[in-house]
Structures are given as C-alpha cells and as structure tokens.
Amino acid sequence: MKRTSFAGMECSVARALDVVGEWWSLLVLRDAFLGVRRFEDFQRSLGIARNILTDRLQTLVDYGVLERRLYSERPERHEYRLTDKGRDLYPVVLSLMRWGDRWAADETGPPMVLTHKACGHDVMPVLVCPDCRTDVEARGMTWRRREAGDPAAVR
Amino acid sequence: MKRTSFAGMECSVARALDVVGEWWSLLVLRDAFLGVRRFEDFQRSLGIARNILTDRLQTLVDYGVLERRLYSERPERHEYRLTDKGRDLYPVVLSLMRWGDRWAADETGPPMVLTHKACGHDVMPVLVCPDCRTDVEARGMTWRRREAGDPAAVR
Numbered sequence: 605m606k607r608t609s610f611a612g613m614e615c616s617v618a619r620a621l622d623v624v625g626e627w628w629s630l631l632v633l634r635d636a637f638l639g640v641r642r643f644e645d646f647q648r649s650l651g652i653a654r655n656i657l658t659d660r661l662q663t664l665v666d667y668g669v670l671e672r673r674l675y676s677e678r679p680e681r682h683e684y685r686l687t688d689k690g691r692d693l694y695p696v697v698l699s700l701m702r703w704g705d706r707w708a709a710d711e712t713g714p715p716m717v718l719t720h721k722a723c724g725h726d727v728m729p730v731l732v733c734p735d736c737r738t739d740v741e742a743r744g745m746t747w748r749r750r751e752a753g754d755p756a757a758v759r
Numbered sequence: 760m761k762r763t764s765f766a767g768m769e770c771s772v773a774r775a776l777d778v779v780g781e782w783w784s785l786l787v788l789r790d791a792f793l794g795v796r797r798f799e800d801f802q803r804s805l806g807i808a809r810n811i812l813t814d815r816l817q818t819l820v821d822y823g824v825l826e827r828r829l830y831s832e833r834p835e836r837h838e839y840r841l842t843d844k845g846r847d848l849y850p851v852v853l854s855l856m857r858w859g860d861r862w863a864a865d866e867t868g869p870p871m872v873l874t875h876k877a878c879g880h881d882v883m884p885v886l887v888c889p890d891c892r893t894d895v896e897a898r899g900m901t902w903r904r905r906e907a908g909d910p911a912a913v914r
C-alpha cells in the first residue's frame with residue numbers, strides 16, 4: 605500500500621514524516637540508536653516480517669539515514685549504521701520516548717533509563733531556547749512564515 | 760487497513776507511536792499547535808478526505824490528545840483543542856520540524872520561523888540535559904533497562 609507523499613508540502617514536519625513517518629521506520633531507528641546494526645538483530649528486536657524489514661531498511665538507506673556496510677566478505681554480510689543525517693533524528697526518537705514515558709507507560713513505569721555521559725546523571729533531556737537557555741513549551745513560542753528578510757537558517 | 764499495535768511493546772517510543780504514528784496524526788497536531796481548531800480549517804490545511812480527517816480527529820480525541828468542545832449551539836459546531844497530554848507532544852513536532860529544516864528543505868530554505876516569546880529571538884530549540892544544561896546528542900547518552908533500584912520517574 606503506497607502512502608501519500610508529503611514531500612510536496614511546504615512544511616518541514618511533513619517532509620520529515622515523508623522520510624520517517626512510515627510504519628516501523630522510527631522503531632528501526634530507535635534500535636539503531638540502541639546499537640543494533642545487523643538484520644537478524646533488528647528482526648529479533650522488532651518481530652516483523654523479513655520482507656517488511658528489508659523494505660524499511662532499504663528506504664532508510666535510500667534516504668541517507670542509514671548506510672549499509674560490508675562487515676564480512678565470506679560469508680557476505682552487511683550491517684546498517686546511522687549516518688549524520690540519521691543521528692540527527694535522535695531528538696525525534698527521544699521526544700517520542702519522553703512522551704511515552706509520561707503518558708503511555710504502564711504501572712511498572714518507564715522501561716528505559718537514559719544517562720548523560722558528560723555529567724553522569726540519569727535524565728530525560730528537555731528542549732531549551734539556544735539563546736536564553738530557558739525551557740521551551742508550546743505556549744512560549746510563536747511561528748510565522750519565513751519571508752524575504754529572514755535569514756535562510758535559524759540557529 | 761488496520762495497523763499493527765505497538766501498545767504491547769515494552770518501549771515508550773513504540774507506545775507513543777501507537778498514539779501518534781498513524782498517517783496524518785502528527786500533521787493534525789502540527790496544525791493544532793499553529794492554532795487550527797475547526798474541522799473546516801484542518802481540512803483546508805491538510806487537503807485530506809473528510810472521512811479520514813474525521814477518523815484521525817476522533818482517534819486523537821479518544822487518546823485524550825485533543826478534546827472536542829462545543830463552541831456554537833445554533834448551528835451546533837465543535838472545535839478541537841489540545842489537552843495537556845497533547846501539548847506535551849510539542850517536542851515531537853518541533854524535533855521533526857528541526858530535522859526537516861536541516862535535511863529536507865528545498866532551495867528556498869525552511870518555510871517557518873519560530874520565535875521564543877520570552878527572549879524575542881528567532882530560534883530552533885535544542886535538547887539539553889536538565890541537570891548540567893549542556894547540549895545532548897546521541898553519542899553522549901547511554902541507555903539501560905530500568906531495574907528495581909531505579910526511581911519510577913526520571914527528571
């Protein structure tokens with residue numbers, strides 16, 4: 605079943621979903637962030653049909669989010685590793701995890717604990733303004749269409 | 760076509776996707792964050808079939824992410840507003856937008872500009888450790904299964 609493409613929409617959320625909005629893609633990426641690299645390990649972790657997994661991995665490779673690397677010649681074996689473009693999806697996966705921890709965990713609580721290596725604390729990262737460094741929430745932000753006078757990229 | 764449910768997976772990313780991983784749901788939420796509230800306005804913005812939009816809105820209401828409120832009695836009219844649970848998805852939408860801005864924008868650049876009301880700067884929020892307040896990226900974090908000794912919730 606072919607999905608609608610959002611690529612033509614003038615919206616970065618839609619364009620991002622065009623790459624990672626497919627069923628399973630974000631769970632494949634979650635596993636990649638957990639260190640999974642090999643087809644068999646993705647398959648074991650996700651429990652999906654091999655043909656669907658093959659298709660999702662190929663799509664992520666085609667988009668440049670994962671790269672396929674030969675790690676054994678005999679027998680020929682490949683592994684899938686995050687590219688820079690793929691690693692930059694970390695905030696997406698983390699934001700989903702944070703929300704799931706808060707609003708969809710069962711009575712046993714969040715299944716995973718994250719540790720920030722630099723300071724050693726168990727934490728759940730938060731969004732802040734890169735300028736004033738205070739926490740950001742929806743009500744504290746406004747949006748406008750970018751116009752001619754605006755810089756091409758925002759910090 | 761019924762999708763696989765991820766709710767049984769012991770993973771907060773999977774559980775979050777169970778709520779918002781459906782096609783269009785995150786674009787409905789994007790519009791809600793932009794201030795859209797009425798069926799006709801969602802429909803105009805998204806350009807999807809009315810029955811699909813009805814279904815997506817109802818699902819988000821059922822999950823408690825949106826609430827349906829009567830705003831006119833004659834004629835009877837409802838609007839859809841983000842609940843606290845819905846507003847807490849802001850980092851997910853923002854993270855997708857940020858990634859789309861960086862990796863999927865066309866030659867005209869990112870379509871939208873965000874302004875942080877508190878400081879007045881045009882910014883794209885970043886993820887930081889809530890403890891040491893330094894920027895967080897995938898390589899700087901480790902994950903482990905939560906065990907008996909770990910607190911039920913992490914900051």
